Amino acid sequence: MSSMSRSLPSWWTTDPCESVVIGPRTLPGRVWTASGCFAYGLSGHDIRSEEFDSPYEGIGAVVTKTVTPQSRPGNPMPRLVELTCGAINSIGLENVGFEAFLAEVLPSLEQSQVPTVVSLAASRPEEFGPMTARLQEVAREFKHWHGVELNLSCPNVAEGGHDFGSDPSTVAQCVAAARPNLPDRALLAKLTPNIAKVAPLAAAAAEAGCDAIAAINTVVGLDVDLTTGKPALPRRFGGYSGPGIQPIALAKVDEIVREVGVPVVGIGGIATAEDALKFFALGCVAVQVGTAQMEDPLAAAKVARDLGRSGDH
């Protein structure tokens, strides 16, 4: 075991690789990879290491890159700016489109036995109805597809992004459209931090029937390229992620846990077991590893391993 696990706090008595119940569904672990940070899993590729048999080892779910009704080419380059404590991205939900995802990607994840949560976005709340109905129709028998995360908070698209997810009644409509179609899958709503109070959004989502809140998505940010004197990204703003947003994420998570009481899956600057423990300490039922997964394909596997108590004598 790593030195990290030996220093686990005494209050932490959970095995992160034991199952966790989210709504009607039992997922195989509490450390997940965040949407947009691990594509659709490795899609047939693999990563070899001396420490792990597979990058999926110990992972409770891969939350897929967000899928939209139609394929999207994404935003123009450059799409990433690295900063000292994180990165600003403006990918723009590049994805293969919903039908191609159903035909090619999801069956391959199922075949590879990768625990999967499908991230969906749309430009109108009612679109989540037919999308989830179709998902359930196609993947009803899939054992490793565990749920849906509604991305109500991407800052990098013109419509259907975080503005759309800033209104409690719209959030409720999105959840309500999806809920009846997912009787045996976990339904999560991923909320924006780019709002003064997130609790009303979480409350609206919970009342409309979602099983857990995923928080947070990226924080709207901007960087300036000093050689040109212009914003570094073509769309000016992007989504800031990485270690720098962790305190913001913890504050939003705490607000949701205390004011709404709905289960929360914590996201925001988690790269190590210590980072994850802060979210668990606030009451999160699971966590997602995001930007760190881009740096290290084994980041989530390492967090899960280092949170484990086995061998911790």
Place this chain on the structure above:
Amino acid sequence: MGSVVPAPWNLTGTVIGNKAVSSGLLRLDLELPQPVPFAPGQFAMLNLTGSGKLVFRRPLSILATDGPVMSFLYRVVGRGTALMADLANGEALDCLAPLGLPFPEPGPDTPPALLLAGGVGLPPLHAWLVEHGRPGDLACFGGRDGGDVPWSLLPDPWQVSVDHLRDIPDGRQAYHGLVTGLADRVLDDGPRLVLACGPTPLLRAAARLARDQGWPCHVSLEEHMGCGYGVCKGCVVPVLDTVREEGWRNATSCTEGPVFDAAQLDWERFGGAL
């Protein structure tokens, strides 16, 4: 070229060499826990370890391997490479390699190669010449001036061009002009397989030359990368795709490249028509 690319290894290596090979280029030798084979054109994602870890790894083309030692060539262009230049022997570096698709291997019917390398674009073509070079290949390297050229890595048959004709060592020669100018002498000698790696203007010039001659051409792009293993979609380049209504799509350069058939790139969307 084999269609199956072996999965990359995620390892931590030890720096055993990190020094200048010219006024602007440094060679990094990294001893890994085990040998990691690669194909010319593939790259590694490198990062400092511990508290010095950068948010993203840095992509560097692989120059060579010798047992467990993997070597790279780089230029200090930003914070990451500046920190890398400060690494002393014995320090650790995380390494995810090999990544990406390599340059094509020559077959029995492949015409002689014309290699066009600029600056830090040397490693993949240097490796290609070592691995696949045949008599008749023409290998050309372009540098800023004689001091910028890593002469020790460029024995015969490498030809050298420089933007500024100065600091040329005794016994060596350099052509004053663009690296593509070195190719002029073989234009009438029959077809060539053009392989290019370097700054985008060089790649464009190589692609234009190949298009005008009707020669095959593969270029290795130096896009900024986030993850290097296909998940972040931060390094896309437009490629032609006749299956799609739009006629093009974004390709992920770290996994679908960094080497692309120049005829497949949508140059018009990639900085302007050739």
